[in-house]
Amino acid sequence: MMAYKEASPSAWEAAATAKRQAILNAIPAKWRIHDPLPHCTEVRDVTGNYIRRLLTTREIEITETDAVGIIEQTTSGNWTAVEVAEAFCHRAALAHQFVSCLHEVFFEAAIETARQLDAYFVKNKKPMGPLHGLPVSLKDQFHVRGIETTMGYVGWIGTFEGQKEDPRKGVAESELVRELWNLGAILYCKTSVPVTLMSGETANHIIQYTSNPRNRHLSSGGSSGGEGALIALRGSPAGFGTDIGGSIRVPAAFNGVYGLRPSSGRLPYEGAANTMDGQNTILSVVGPMATTPRSLRLLLKAIISQEPWNYDPLALELPWRDVLESKTRKLIWQSGTSKSLAFAIMRHDGVVQPHPPVKRALYMIEQTLRRQGHKVIDWNPPSHEKANELAHKAYNLDGGADLLSHLALSGETPIAQCLTKAGDHMNAAEIAKLNVEKRQYQKAYLDYWRSTVALTDTGRPVDGLFCAVAPHAAVIPGQYRHVGYTTFVNVLDYPSVAIPVTYADKEVDPKESRTDFLSEKDKEIFSDYDPEIYDGAPVGLQLVGQRLQEERLLALAEYVSEVL
């Protein structure tokens, strides 16, 4: 374990402040906001009309079109890549000034890329690729040539992942980024993360805190919190986050957008920065976030078309399977017949009951599914408490040594929500034991899922599982106490898509009176609920599928979102 470097607090604070100012300075003067933002008690929600005030009608039209809609325009030559890029750069600039969601801003380079794309289109009468002219935002773990990656560490400023003299500094490019360029996407910004990445809120000494744009009292979630906030503000149509314990689904749900955590091996992680790289009990995965489910499909399918398995040794040779998708769509068309779909709903995980807005969202889903004629069964799986325990052991294999060593580079102080406490390393035998326990848990869950064939009347086990993403809507800062609703999916390595369902509403979601607590944590989280503060916060749920069945899951997500 490295000791903290003896550094003057002012040195790292100054470095963080300078970087924060540099991000702001990278925003063109014409897009800078000079009046201070009103306090959140005055303006809770900065999405919608609040941000539209500062945009032209044309910019609004472009930025409120989803990714699929945008490429329809750009690949047919109706919209130029430059006008699309400029509109999103402008809106992203505003978004950052509202909620502090960007770590890197490279609008000029983006507009230059857009110019080249337009020239290509004029010359060749065809798009560069399936994402021609689509602005795509990236969580600040992905390396883009010429652009810094800090991942929220002050000690990474001016370095390559903390190494000052590393030859990759300034030239490294993550595999995902290479593929996005190939596809014709436009990269223009990198989004904020919590320092260490291990947090459900986004805070670090550089960008300070990424607030929730729908309700600035609350968190944008984490660790892909900048992505969630930026997409909610329509400063990006779609982007990529990563998820080792909920880091895509949490910010998607908290910000009212869609996010897919695929199974590991579907999308390339190669060449991205990470926390505790090489921990392979639970792998972090890359996944898309967007304003519509069809946009998630667009991004996933586009990246898979690049055959990442030829470039990333951990990516699986699994091309996009149209047949899985079309079979699912066929089942969807049969809705209401006896051969139709069946779902499970998990009302709580045995550890913590969700807050009233989340319960209402589950009820809404259940009513919708029943109305569509689908069988809905209760979910009585192997212990989710156990899954959460396994996950936490995996996250703490090295006792926080990796995180602490990166904090120590600058001597920056830890941030309450983000620090894993220094502990002991697990040794090889302990890790092997954990891996066996995890596999046994996965086996029990697989057997349980399969066993539901007896309950569905479809001849198949349930097609998907709905459950909470967190016990609460977008959380009150400092009150994220239970991540078990997302971590079980990482233990299982199942795909899961976060779907926006409703908004917390103080009128219809009053505080309950409960005395039947599942645990101490349940009691604590119950008492955290404040209808007044939560009012207006997005509530998302997750739809969980079986391992590596992303094509099926996204077709279901699209369907459910339509009927909801």
Next chain:
Amino acid sequence: MMAYKEASPSAWEAAATAKRQAILNAIPAKWRIHDPLPHCTEVRDVTGNYIRRLLTTREIEITETDAVGIIEQTTSGNWTAVEVAEAFCHRAALAHQFVSCLHEVFFEAAIETARQLDAYFVKNKKPMGPLHGLPVSLKDQFHVRGIETTMGYVGWIGTFEGQKEDPRKGVAESELVRELWNLGAILYCKTSVPVTLMSGETANHIIQYTSNPRNRHLSSGGSSGGEGALIALRGSPAGFGTDIGGSIRVPAAFNGVYGLRPSSGRLPYEGAANTMDGQNTILSVVGPMATTPRSLRLLLKAIISQEPWNYDPLALELPWRDVLESKTRKLIWQSGTSKSLAFAIMRHDGVVQPHPPVKRALYMIEQTLRRQGHKVIDWNPPSHEKANELAHKAYNLDGGADLLSHLALSGETPIAQCLTKAGDHMNAAEIAKLNVEKRQYQKAYLDYWRSTVALTDTGRPVDGLFCAVAPHAAVIPGQYRHVGYTTFVNVLDYPSVAIPVTYADKEVDPKESRTDFLSEKDKEIFSDYDPEIYDGAPVGLQLVGQRLQEERLLALAEYVSEVL
């Protein structure tokens, strides 16, 4: 680290002897050999006519038919399952008495299964499944209900994996076994392994030493050495081994049979005993061994048809891909044209030069490929020494603690070829570092493989890589000094099939005169070569493909075997 239990040597020796006798006693009296086997200096090779003497013409016909040929007869009702089972039980009984290759013998149960299969066929006029009536042997890691698994540990006798009171004792069944029953296979014996599994020779205190049936001076290889020897003697048409560092390919090559090490996730390991279970830097994998390459395909395809991913959480949802196979076959039909196949040959791994018989095998392959019109390129990959170092670190993560604890159960003495020395555990950060280094190595190799597109004239990178399986033919006991020829494949997680090519021949493979040694190990292994002792030993090579492309690789292996 557990200390050795204070046990009287006679106690564990007696237990091992009793178990050895029990295996023998399970062989029906009519199949017992009463005359002692002549010394290996007198009868070197016990395959072919030596074993045929003791079999009827009908038994020879059946047992010298490959797995595909057998199921053609059993699924059409030409041969009964009972006569097939009896013929293989008889021949396996002889094989064991020649080379000590069986850990468990359950012929009566097998013949009862065969009777049920025959009754099923008579009643339903169709086979039970695609492996109807096929005897399949299993390495003694797989649990079969009612049958013991010792994995060569004296301390496992009468227990479940060393635990006396474990409720799984006597009832556990590995997922592979469940699927084999479903497919209509007949299980009848379990084959010998080196204690600890971590050895290229098969030795333990129970069966003592599994000799090579082609040349009893030599080893049958390991760790699936019993499988290799049994299949070489045609005591089994096909079986399953496991491979974490060469344990399928080594005994396949040493015994002149075929063996496939698939990529991890293709075949189910669920519910099998293992060494250092939960070590997940390099996963051991299950793979088929057989007398023909089409039999490997039969077994792989049959198991995959059972959808193991619905039962094994680590199995991948990758159905058998006919399209990969048919594309490859189409390329094969174009042999000799400019769009045809291209291969690489690695003459040595930069660490150790192969012995003359292995060099000749490489030359034979090269001539064959060139004659067929294929381009053959040299292979200049990332350092194989590095790969071997990474593999050894992975095998020793726990400093041998797991192995030693199982030896300590009985107090049995270690066996020279099989013991990993007691060392320190690696901690979480060291393991994570190793995992990163391994991934970087995989990435470099993937990039190198892809780069060969510039050399092949086919528009694709090389279709396969040929190289040695070991520096030597079936090794002289105690002289297995370099496993780097197989371990690099495990580091890369590539599929690889061992293909029998020739036999060592003292006339055409004299000792070379060399002074240009690659390493100290090279010098030592050079001086190990003894044309007289090696004479007659099988020499196999491996054909390595790209990750998860088993369908493609087996089509190539079938083709190469035909033209060889």
